[in-house]
Amino acid sequence: MADDQALNEKSKKAPKRVTGLGRGLNSLFGEIQREEPITTAEAGDGDGAGSTTVIDGLRSIAISDIRPNPDQPRQHFESDALDELADSMRQRGVIQPIVVRPHGKNFQIVAGERRWRAAQRARLHQIPAVVRKLSDEETLEIAIVENVQRKDLNVIEEAEAYARLSQDFGHSQSRLAEVVGKSRSHIANLMRLLELPASVKALVVDDKLSMGHARALINAPNAEELAPQIVKQGLSVRDVERLVRKSLSGQKPASAKKLAAMSEADADIQALQTHLGDLLGLKVKIQSTGQGGTMAIEYANLDQLDLICQRLTGEHI
Secondary structure, X not given: OHHHHHHHHHHHHOOOOOOHHHHHHHHXXXXXXXXXXXXXXXXXXXXXXOOOOEEOOEEXXXXXXXXXXXXXXXXXXXXXXXXXXXXXXXXXXXXXXXXXXXXXXXXEEEEOHHHHHHHHHOOOOEEEEEEOOOOHHHHHHHHHHHHHHOOOOOHHHHHHHHHHHHHHHOOOHXXXXXXXXXXXXXXXXXXXXXXXXXXXXXXXXXXXXXXXXXXXXXXXXXXXXXXXXXXXXXXXXXXXXXXXXXXXXXXXXXHHHHHHHOOHHHHHHHHXXXXXXXXXXXXXEEEEOOOOEEEEEOOOOXXXXXXXXXXXXXXXX
């Protein structure tokens, strides 16, 4: 009886483990309560002379002592959304802390730049922050995971972030897929978007072209010419695929002939598979048997399965 009571008391005190995709940021951040105290002088990239501020995980930091990370993946912040968040902060304060790392005599944002910007608009002087000693590689990984899980990045920003991790830190596509909980093919498809002309990528960033439109334009010899036409006429992804096949017919007869031989039904199924795959970041396979059929979604680990469940149930990441 005494042993049972002791066990119950121990279980009450034990922190609850986070499962599924919720482990994504936690596994990169580490357990805050286990963090060893450090100082800005010890951990900063600058000289840190005269700085002896003790860092103990979660604390309140002056907004003026925080700087954004110039290399963070997200570069576009909607002004109206920032105003709405600032209004909420004036009424309720900052509910979720940002994450920073020591950087010289100040701190650099790792995750939460949108909240920091909104806090400035709300004229707040302090903001809660989790302080961590992180390398440039870890900083970029965390920034990508946070933004991808919250769907804050447009596909070009996401692709550029993956390219940076690949070029600067030698991440393979398999490693990138593991970091963000997506399939390797999804990572590869996103990075291919960087092959598009700058003017086409700008339309994607401005949300005038979808990822589906952009993927259809990758093989087009006249993508810069087609892109404004797509926007002006409001063409669907299927319309763009037809235009691209038409433009390819003069250059690659065999490929165009193969595409033209596809039945309209098969083309629709393929387009739907591609669209669902883009939304989930996982491989989707649809098999039609006439009126009915089956749909299979492939996942490589439990985190990806958790992602599927959250999308199907409408939960937010």
